[in-house]
Amino acid sequence: MFKLILLSKEGKKFFVKDINADYHCQFGFVTAADLKKAKPGVEVKTNKGESLVVLKPTFIDLYQKIKRGPQIIAAKDIGSIIAETGINKTSIAVDAGGGSGALCFFLANICKKITTYEIREDFTKLLEENKKFLSAKNITIKNKNIYEGIDEKNVDLITLDLPEPWLALKHAEKALVPGGFLISYSPSIPQVSDFVAALKGTPFIHLKTKEVLERKWEIEERKIRPFTQMLGHTGFLTICRKM
Amino acid sequence: MFKLILLSKEGKKFFVKDINADYHCQFGFVTAADLKKAKPGVEVKTNKGESLVVLKPTFIDLYQKIKRGPQIIAAKDIGSIIAETGINKTSIAVDAGGGSGALCFFLANICKKITTYEIREDFTKLLEENKKFLSAKNITIKNKNIYEGIDEKNVDLITLDLPEPWLALKHAEKALVPGGFLISYSPSIPQVSDFVAALKGTPFIHLKTKEVLERKWEIEERKIRPFTQMLGHTGFLTICRKM
């Protein structure tokens, strides 16, 4: 959807959709003629003489601009899901609840295909919008309740970000391949402990429950220190495997 | 290389290379005849009557068994690199120093192709062994010093796990596409601050420096608590982008 990024010296990004029209920003405008000739890594000038570097938008540039609901799964937690499961271009995944898609679009970027279940109609629309925005082709969005069933078979990974993840357990069991991963993401401990308790007597093995913390550092001359404010908590990841 | 995994009730995994021979383990042996008929998710029995579940090895199963040198980059840090960069099946990556390949094999699992630079001959051999073990096809292993140059062009991601990462900066600049990511992983702060200082005057923007902490929890009836021992530190990730 976005054709170009124009980057200012201060690192500000401007996303250009239409290269057939002049692009206006706080530094003046770049002509359509210049936009059409623009090449990644080369500078263009605005009418005010400001230089902007042209970049080709990558997945991560677009991803960071998708529309989001209030509570999305953090990048640190998504990275952890990928690192724990080793999913790749051959993997088939199922995700619920879709929300704004922060998780399913990231997984789609790596997997062969993914289906996301979302019970709310407004979120389903948001998912469709974001899918279009990202030009994602390997995502199926279903306005369905995953507690009532999973249509897919031979799934390699199921991710649950749900208030009562245990209600999806028996459906996940049917949908997953032997050795497939089931990961539940919950903000609160009672959800975690009820989910783990529900695993008893199922073919799922509880591999681990963990939380991931990220600490950002200021690195500037002698000011070398962690930032004062930190994200203290997002959610707990419970990682299971169908055996 | 490995054809099957046999999984015991306690979660112990046995890796079977040759299905044309009986497989012996602590629970007795499984006959070659049974191994040839084995299907994922179905049980086989040992001569002692023990049931073992058959699984098809996935990337993560094999990855967790590659031969490792003393200091490898942790899964939590690999997940973070993937989450920060959004690499996918179209990405071209370069990695140095290769070490035992913990990072480059994981990236290879997601990327289109990756080249890893390793100066030590013994580690180069280890990389070749692990490459064979994982049946990885999209990895090029070079027994070369990355401080002396990077042959690849149009690279999307370069990861550095080196004692003096700043010595690779000018080569990384030439190899990366505009917008490409450069990530340095260092255990000690002076390496981080020297690397960040060396970015001045280059086309690289310092996006962030961070550390990732992982906290595992025990979830068992009323014993719901973080584990007593924790990995307190691996390394700092410094994430830059060529602009």
Next chain:
Amino acid sequence: MFKLILLSKEGKKFFVKDINADYHCQFGFVTAADLKKAKPGVEVKTNKGESLVVLKPTFIDLYQKIKRGPQIIAAKDIGSIIAETGINKTSIAVDAGGGSGALCFFLANICKKITTYEIREDFTKLLEENKKFLSAKNITIKNKNIYEGIDEKNVDLITLDLPEPWLALKHAEKALVPGGFLISYSPSIPQVSDFVAALKGTPFIHLKTKEVLERKWEIEERKIRPFTQMLGHTGFLTICRKM
């Protein structure tokens, strides 16, 4: 200074200085007559019929109300200083720079006596005000530069919260008893490493450098989780002992 605390049902505290006058607050007023008869743990009523519980102010109540400058040492770090040194009612301490006194007043609450050095006149005045407010008797406030010398002898603990703590090292050496503790608190790593490097060839042993992190939890029915926001960093504590 404060004679009474009046506590509302919601936990709001009102500090009463003068029990010879009616006390007005958002819940109405309590008469001087009632204030004079007030006993800790017993309720008084405002003219509007609101019940307020009477409490005797303790050190911690008053301490939490002292006037503060922008950067004060956190309670978690103060607790750590006390736990590492085992100071008690026989201990003699020296502190610099005094700042608003968050550290020296807390130590004064436990020690026999403490002297605080503060180079800025405005902070010295603030320290005097806070000293009066807390009715602290065992504190000497000096408007002096500790880099130029420490007058006290036989000191058990010296705490430094200074931009260049190494400049106080030779004075600390003279002032401390054998076995006495020297603790430096610094926000940035280069301060820590320069201070530790300066210890070489002195009678000080570097026991440890550490940071203390505090994670608050929400505990309410099924909402049992760490709070989203967290104080990610205050400072590093370097703990030394004169041997």
Next chain:
Amino acid sequence: MFKLILLSKEGKKFFVKDINADYHCQFGFVTAADLKKAKPGVEVKTNKGESLVVLKPTFIDLYQKIKRGPQIIAAKDIGSIIAETGINKTSIAVDAGGGSGALCFFLANICKKITTYEIREDFTKLLEENKKFLSAKNITIKNKNIYEGIDEKNVDLITLDLPEPWLALKHAEKALVPGGFLISYSPSIPQVSDFVAALKGTPFIHLKTKEVLERKWEIEERKIRPFTQMLGHTGFLTICRKM
């Protein structure tokens, strides 16, 4: 009990009980004559010519040598209790269960007096031994179950390290002064949530629940980094106040 500490160059401490006899250690022996003349901060020589520095044992030196049971409350948590409550030489405290006394002896070092309840006879003996070792005078050790009652009145602080802390709530209520602190220390979340739930309808306000994490750093030339291993968890502190 211990009269002197002899400190080697490498920081090894030898505790001398009897200065009327020669003291033997790995560096040879120091004569009784030399021990009797020994002064803090001055060196003595062994018969082998090794120099040892004489130190007067302080509370923290002795405290670090008390006999301990398997699970003691960590220094970081003790520091936090002191920092949250502002206890001082006028404070009266009650502690249960006493265990080996790690908490009650530390509090005794600061408070006016403390009583510790311990139900097990073997631990009560251990407490008595440690009390003698520390020459602590302001501690009363009771071989009693605190669930059955607290004899003390007008207590400023009660600390509970018990499997079912809620069973002591009604006794704590009677024993504490208005405004007094009640702190429960529990390793597991269900203990925390049951305790907080039990506070409803009592005069206790739940101020906060928190955990304290300590991260030690290696500071040596360019090796400036957190240590690899870290204590990941001890317990949760729930801090309440009687209002």
